[in-house]
Amino acid sequence: MYTQAMDTARSDDARKPVRSAEDLRMEERFEARIAEGEFIEPRDWMPDHYRKTLVRQISQHAHSEVVGMLPEGNWITRAPTLKRKAILLAKVQDEGGHGLYLYCAAETLGTSRDEMLEALHSGRAKYSSIFNYPTLTWADVGTIGWLVDGAAIMNQVPICRCSYGPYARAMIRICREESFHQRQGFESLLTMMKEGTDAQRAMVQDAVNRWWWPSIMMFGPPDDQSPNTAQSMRWGIKRISNDELRQKFVDAAVEQAKVLGVTPPDRDLKWNAERGHYDFGTIDWTEFWNVIAGHGPCNRERLAARVKAWDDGAWVRDAAMAHARKQSSQHQEAA
Amino acid sequence: MSESRQEWPLWEVFVRSKSGLDHKHCGSLHAPDAKMAIQMARDVYTRRQEGTSVWVVRSEHIVASDPGDKDMYFDPAEDKVYRHPTFYALPKAVDHM
Numbered sequence: 001m002y003t004q005a006m007d008t009a010r011s012d013d014a015r016k017p018v019r020s021a022e023d024l025r026m027e028e029r030f031e032a033r034i035a036e037g038e039f040i041e042p043r044d045w046m047p048d049h050y051r052k053t054l055v056r057q058i059s060q061h062a063h064s065e066v067v068g069m070l071p072e073g074n075w076i077t078r079a080p081t082l083k084r085k086a087i088l089l090a091k092v093q094d095e096g097g098h099g100l101y102l103y104c105a106a107e108t109l110g111t112s113r114d115e116m117l118e119a120l121h122s123g124r125a126k127y128s129s130i131f132n133y134p135t136l137t138w139a140d141v142g143t144i145g146w147l148v149d150g151a152a153i154m155n156q157v158p159i160c161r162c163s164y165g166p167y168a169r170a171m172i173r174i175c176r177e178e179s180f181h182q183r184q185g186f187e188s189l190l191t192m193m194k195e196g197t198d199a200q201r202a203m204v205q206d207a208v209n210r211w212w213w214p215s216i217m218m219f220g221p222p223d224d225q226s227p228n229t230a231q232s233m234r235w236g237i238k239r240i241s242n243d244e245l246r247q248k249f250v251d252a253a254v255e256q257a258k259v260l261g262v263t264p265p266d267r268d269l270k271w272n273a274e275r276g277h278y279d280f281g282t283i284d285w286t287e288f289w290n291v292i293a294g295h296g297p298c299n300r301e302r303l304a305a306r307v308k309a310w311d312d313g314a315w316v317r318d319a320a321m322a323h324a325r326k327q328s329s330q331h332q333e334a335a
Numbered sequence: 336m337s338e339s340r341q342e343w344p345l346w347e348v349f350v351r352s353k354s355g356l357d358h359k360h361c362g363s364l365h366a367p368d369a370k371m372a373i374q375m376a377r378d379v380y381t382r383r384q385e386g387t388s389v390w391v392v393r394s395e396h397i398v399a400s401d402p403g404d405k406d407m408y409f410d411p412a413e414d415k416v417y418r419h420p421t422f423y424a425l426p427k428a429v430d431h432m
Binding site for chain 1: 341342343345361362363364365367368371378379382383399401402
């Protein structure tokens with residue numbers, strides 16, 4: 001999982017004027033290649049702003065995968081059965097792998113893993129707002145699979161056609177692995193709803209009540225408040241707008257909620273025959289911006305857990321490097 | 336700068352999906368040495384039986400053609416259609432040749 005349309009950089013880096021005639025010519029050729037549907041590869045010429053936008057988006061996406069392991073990892077030791085524990089372990093391991101694919105894709109643009117981690121650990125880089133909410137009950141794990149992974153998949157499928165080759169390839173791999181994430185979540189909830197006790201059904205409904213709106217926010221701010229969307233669309237970094245994806249997600253999730261037997265916490269949800277879509281209530285964007293700004297329920301806890309894991313692991317990384325150096329010098333002496 | 340600030344080197348990973356097929360590039364990872372690179376490649380790239388064999392090679396050891404030379408390098412083959420079997424029209428009776 002877990003990209004968020006995090007077009008949240010609020011045009012801090014608006015495009016600078018092109019400097020020379022040579023740059024202009026290169027940029028025209030670049031835009032023509034993208035218009036032709038060609039992929040851009042790491043060593044190809046690209047405008048600085050294209051590179052910067054991708055580094056920001058891919059690294060935020062990678063951070064989201066890695067931080068995304070924390071809320072669910074919280075439940076590994078408390079999964080109700082061995083089967084659910086094995087499934088959850090596999091899912092969390094996948095998220096770690098997805099982070100790795102994405103960090104590697106970002107590194108092809110000339111940034112380093114250490115730089116990206118430093119940006120995350122210092123709080124400069126963002127990650128998906130959704131992971132700053134707590135996982136209070138076991139039903140949260142299933143709900144994250146169903147709604148959060150569901151929203152992420154909807155966001156991610158179009159990125160498989162991103163104009164930047166390494167990002168597109170990483171996304172294809174991720175999407176292939178991801179559909180199990182959503183299905184296992186839905187199946188876990190369905191089991192509780194169909195075979196569970198009243199208390200378990202209430203637990204599922206409560207989890208849905210808490211995750212519904214944050215999941216819908218995962219698609220990012222409305223189109224008219226997404227300053228970078230137009231440019232990203234033109235460059236083939238983004239293919240479908242935030243609002244369009246959000247609508248698609250709501251339409252799918254409402255039907256799935258019926259199968260599950262839960263009620264989404266939105267009184268304004270109503271089928272609109274004219275539009276052929278569900279109408280839904282007003283999103284509390286103040287909450288979204290607050291969470292992005294670091295004031296969600298778990299922002300500090302999540303970041304502290306990441307920093308601690310990195311710091312506590314330093315001796316392992318150092319020892320592995322020292323061992324590798326020693327082995328290679330012994331090898332050279334023997335030769 | 337402390338040792339822990341030093342990144343593990345980057346490796347490119349190639350996976351053979353099943354015997355009889357060639358190894359195909361599938362991604363990269365950081366690892367301190369070849370042995371760990373192989374183990375981590377197994378964990379990261381073959382969690383769903385995607386492979387039966389893994390190669391890793393230090394990224395810095397890969398030599399690549401220059402994208403700027405693409406036209407000069409590869410276009411000369413464009414007008415040599417006689418290198419393809421379809422260039423030769425044969426009578427139907429022997430066209431499976």
